[in-house]
Amino acid sequence: MSPNARRLLSFLGILAVLVAVWEGYKWMGTATGGVWPGTGIDLPVRTNERSMPHTWDIIIALLRPARRGGDMLLLVLLKAALFTWRSALLGFVLGSAVGFGLGVLFVRSALAERGLMPHVVASQTVPILAIAPILVVWAGRLNVTRWLVVAVVSAYLAFFPVAINTLRGLRSPDATASELMRSYAATPNQVLWKLQVPAALPYLFPALKIAATASIIGAIVGELPASMPDGLGRAILNFAAAFSAAPEKLFASILVASLVGIGFVGIVVLAERILIPPSRRLEDVGEAAGPRGRALKEVVA
Amino acid sequence: MSALSLRGVEKVFNPGSDQEVRAVHGVDLSVERGEFISVIGPSGCGKSTLLRLIGDLTPPSSGTVLVNGKTPAKARLDRDYGMVFQSATLLEWRRVQANVELPLEIMGMDAAERSRQAAAMLELVQLDRFANHYPWQLSGGMQQRVAIARALVFKPSILLMDEPFGALDEMTRERMQSELLRIRAETGTTVVFVTHSIPEAVFLSTRVVIMSPRPGTITEVVDIDLPEPRSDETREDQHFFELLTGVREGLRAVEDS
């Protein structure tokens, strides 16, 4: 069996186990009346239709109209997802550009790194959602459309991993490579574009994968205080409010949100496959490559 | 004017601190154009530091270094140096041809001329068939030949080599030595070559410089009067063995002192 087929099979296996655990737990709770078998201890999560709809009900809900006589729920959610993705994409591009720029600045100037790096790290401890309502007020004053505000929130989360990994990648060439460039009397710009940036590319892609997810989170979360009527964030909030009537719709919208995240990361992975030759791709777990992977296969298999 | 002249060169790392190291001490040396000088000594004797002082990778603490009558910094800006390190240091995202073109690119040569000169250089190191390969597709010896081609492609007046064959196996190493002599015969470049192998130093050089450690200083300079051109027969010559013994005794004197 090819490694890919084996991995797909294992993945489907885990998925089946997870579905079985969900349904089994639900079945056990229904049978015992919500306690651990043979005890009087309550189960941590209730197992009624409200808390845990059947997995198949969630899938069926996607294919039914969202409201009486309206479009299919899947279609409604996909439209919302597209809307959210627009902000996320802009935030992703913006954030990646800022992150890359910071990486270049830091590798050029030790003073800039010492002055700004602590603040870059600290910026990620600021609960951005808390600032979003304030950004919305600003946007109102400046007559900026709200989805741009959402894109800014999204960029705020996306820039960080890109800045860190760009810096790491720009610093990755050996000291001898830098000395070689020095012996050619290369200018700092030539060193940057002919040595450091090409060396940093493999480091950039793992960061872009994280940034893709972060930008989706930023967009969904940013939509909440921005009171965007059209995005996934609002859809999730609405279905959460209507949870008691139709819990499977909330689960369905969360499923779609997850697929949007995976899809976006998938696009980045595809770009990496096209742009970075296999010998230069940074080792991904799962596909343990190279001599290390081989040795481990012998040890662990 | 000599190709290289060192007068009272000193290098002290971390001066004044408790980690002070006197790496190079009172070195005087004069190298004529077209010479092949090997620097040999036990590890930690400052031979690599000496090479880095010549190549303007680190400044001397005192004394003067002149390359073609210029300061090392000026010589570097004039692109007088070709450098080869123990690791080939090829850029992995560039094919062999593009790696050899790199210095020409930085010097602003136009694409057609660049490609012509790099191709000629690859022919010289007999790797023209591998121009479109990536570095990882080449053996260690081939990678080092690419590094030599890259170092010579812009016709530097002096070639600085820091244990370039140190990571190769003995057979490849001897082949590379003959190869290097052939290339030098065609280009006439002055070479300063750091090594810790006695046969390598003797086989390649016109003079062998022996250094002692702590502080690193020149204890002896051995003239190598083997006939040119040298070949595999040279390695079995009686005089070759006598010279080996001479250098070995020079090194032993250093280690005993």
Add this chain to the structure above:
Amino acid sequence: MTYRAEFLRRLYFRLPAIGIFVGGLIVWEGLVRAFDIKGFILPAPTAIATTFATETADLLTAGVGTFSTALAGLLLGGLLAVLTALAAARWRFVRDGALPFAIAANSTPIIVLAPIANSWFGLRSPFGSIFVVAILVFFPVMINLVRGLLSVDASEIELMDSYAAGRRTTLWKLQFPHSTPYLFSALKVAAALSLIGAIVKEFFGGSQERLGQYITTKAGLLQFEEAWAAIVLASLFGIALYNIVVLIERRVIPWHVSVRNA
């Protein structure tokens, strides 16, 4: 080097960062005063500081509440991640199945689980927040730890083989120590993540005595000084948690390059 010299050296190293911080505060304060910017757009740093002093009790209650749920979630998620990663390093079928799944899950906006946590555990229960934070922390820590456990050199493994070490010994004596730097770099990210996760979860509903709800309520009442004070407090708690992990890291892996010259 004396302690005093060492202190001065560190201070000198941090001077640019401190300068930018102080300079930023002064510019902020100056802008607010010069253009008479209203508090609901941007309150001045001094106004936020004053609020800190007057609202200390409320802010600290909310802050400590959020901090402890974040910490509990971090510990729970981290523990589960370590166990799963060890299993994934030991058994190939776990790795083959769980890793693609974890990588996929790590690409999803996990925070959208918050409303489900509310309905499962109840709005006021702390378990909802702990659950969300634990899941949030789980995937990055697990993936990074597996990467660390699997990135030992072939020659090191062969060395263990030459001692006739069993798989379990190899895991404990070689792979686990080798992976600790990976674990700590993930835990540092997770520390900041856990606090943000807890706060974002609280936005979806929860106890009033938590930072997330505190910020929403105050923002709703247009009391932005209070909201900003809570945001600053949240950051301080985040930075504190991050630095706790850094301190533990220095104790546990003093031999690693990332720690040596710190």
